[in-house]
Amino acid sequence: MATVSLQEPGLVVGLFLGAPLLLFLYILYYAISLHTTSVEGVRVPRGNFWLLPLLGESISALTVPPKQFIDRQTRKYGAMFTTHIGGDPMIMTTDVDLTRWVYQQTNRLFSVLSPKATYELLGHESIFYAKGDHHLRLRKVFAGYLSTQKLVPFTPRIDKMAASIMESWKRKERVIVFDEAKMYAIHLALAQLISIDTQEYPCMDHIFAHVPGENRLEKLVYLHYDIESGMMSVPLNIPGTAYHKANKAKILFRKALKVIINERRTGDVKCNDLLEGLLSPLEDGTLLDDEQVMDNVITGVGAAEVTTTTALVWMVKWIQENPELHRELQNEMDAIKKTKANGEELTYDDIKKMNLTLWTMYETLRLRKVTGFFIARTADQDVRYKDVVIPKNWVVAMTHGYHLDPNYYPEPEKFNPYRFQTMPPAHTFTPFGASVRLCPGKEMAKIEILTFMYHMLTSFSWEPAEPEGETIWHLFPHPRNKLPIKVTPRT
Structure with missing residues (x-):
């Protein structure tokens, strides 16, 4: 079996320097390709992906208050900008018209996007x-x-x-x-x-034998909390992880629901x-x-x-x-x-x-x-709205930033319920x-x-x-x- 000898320094240096160089060139190519992506000859909005395509701006975005991140980016790039969060290239927007249009085109040009753990725990149907x-x-x-x-x-x-x-x-x-x-x-x-x-469902008691709570309602609540705690977790079904705990709770919750459904399907309970x-x-x-x-x-x-x-x-x-x-x-x-x-x-x-x-x-x-940081939609095909293009499989992250736009809400940071004596313009409160x-x-x-x-x-x-x-x-x-x-x- 061939071995690398220390008597061959050129080969060793090549291995140590060549691999990082290739990785850097790949990352650079990936970042540049995202920035230059276009639809019908129109490039995606300006923004920042950083040089780590899988990480992107995830740390920068998720370790500060959302408004702080969004304000920083909109000052640089405007009401819509490209970024890369959670492994997805995306166009983040605070724009009223684009947000309204994406909502209208959901189920047509766009699909709902959520973390994989949420998708698995809520259920595909x-x-x-x-x-x-x-x-x-x-x-x-x-x-x-x-x-x-x-x-x-x-x-x-x-x-x-x-x-x-x-x-x-x-x-x-x-x-x-x-x-x-x-x-x-x-x-x-x-x-x-x-x-x-x-309603009483005594036949589900065996399902809840080891679930904390004094009654069936409290036990269902306990299971729901466990499911919810795993919604944003890494979907690794390994003991000790939040997702594993949530998945176990989901199985028990569904068993209890199955009992209720079976009784309801008989028609005896209305x-x-x-x-x-x-x-x-x-x-x-x-x-x-x-x-x-x-x-x-x-x-x-x-x-x-x-x-x-x-x-x-x-x-x-x-x-x-x-x-x-x-x-x-x-x-x-x-x-x-x-x-x-x-x-x-x-x-x-x-x-x-x-x-x-x-x-x-x-x-x-x-x-x-x-609902958290933003509402996400995935483009099912290349789409264009006015001068904004959204490539297929890219994410549109709707921040509802217009809720804090002084053009619609004077002194937007001030808590003032009386502003709703007159409802704001259409599509600016969602x-x-x-x-x-x-x-x-x-x-x-x-x-x-x-x-x-x-x-x-x-x-x-x-x-x-x-x-x-x-x-x-x-x-x-x-x-x-x-x-x-x-x-x-x-x-």
Whole structure:
């Protein structure tokens, strides 16, 4: 067998210097090719890929607040620029028109993109990844069972849950808003989507034998949290990794759903919930199989929990930082409470009177995008919009940066709910997405958030329990300390 001898220094030097040189030349070629990519003779927008194609600007983008990274790049390159994050070449944009157009062309020219771990844990048949007519049929089911008409009779259950949480706070001096909001949102999601709070499924007890929790609902919540914790992880199914833990929880969660689905398919159990819609024939007469149903239930639970939790945490934080607004919100809610008999539940008509609270929710969603850094779409073919080209398989990263554009929102960094007395121009406020991807659960989120704030504002005054800490931006933005507050019952 031939060996390399130290008596041959030229060969050794060549090996040590040649390999790095070849690697450098490859990286340089890769970076230059990305910068010079064009469609119909028009080059992609200016930007920066760095010299490491698989890494790109991932570290630079993900280790600072998103706004800091986006502001830095837009100062250099304008409202749309090329970058390379998470292994993908992308065009990141803060532009209203391009964002609107990409939303409109989703399911036609663009597909939804998410991390591989999210794709595997939500399930391949999730509405989140559905396309074309199948997506529209699924969307009609979600929209129908999460519509105002369906939610009006559900409002008393939301009210009861919020009132119960506030009652438990009376025995505490300090509460963690993030944890309380999360528990509230996930309980309501499971109730509205699969009626877990009103139905008994004793045959699933063996599935939950080793899952923490005092009852079936708590065990499902525990499993959901484990699934969610792996959504942005590296998808390595190896013991000890977040993805492995999430995947184990997903298997158990789906086993429990399978029990519920089997009982529902017999027709002996009827519930006016999303699961009922998913088990019924779609608009074209087809039926979803069990895998499709389970993927969409898991997606619905996750989406319902995340939006409400994130919005409530930031809403509470910014209310406590604005004492005058806090008093005015209390006055609005107190006026509604005076019209109610002792213990009388909120109605949807009451919620429609909460104008300032609704504006406060909107302002919260303007300043803090609950879905994270950006919304991603992948080009299914080479496309061009005006002077912007997007090559096939490139990503469009929509930052919704226009939420902080002074042309639409004077003093954009200032928390000012009153700006929503007049709604902003069309397409400049899109916290729930847009077009065919408009969140079908946005009305449910609104009712849950306003109901929670009604009970919190009429029951307590509050202040920070500790100094403000840093913000965690991934998986979803929240204070690192989860927003602990000191609560004082109102008399």
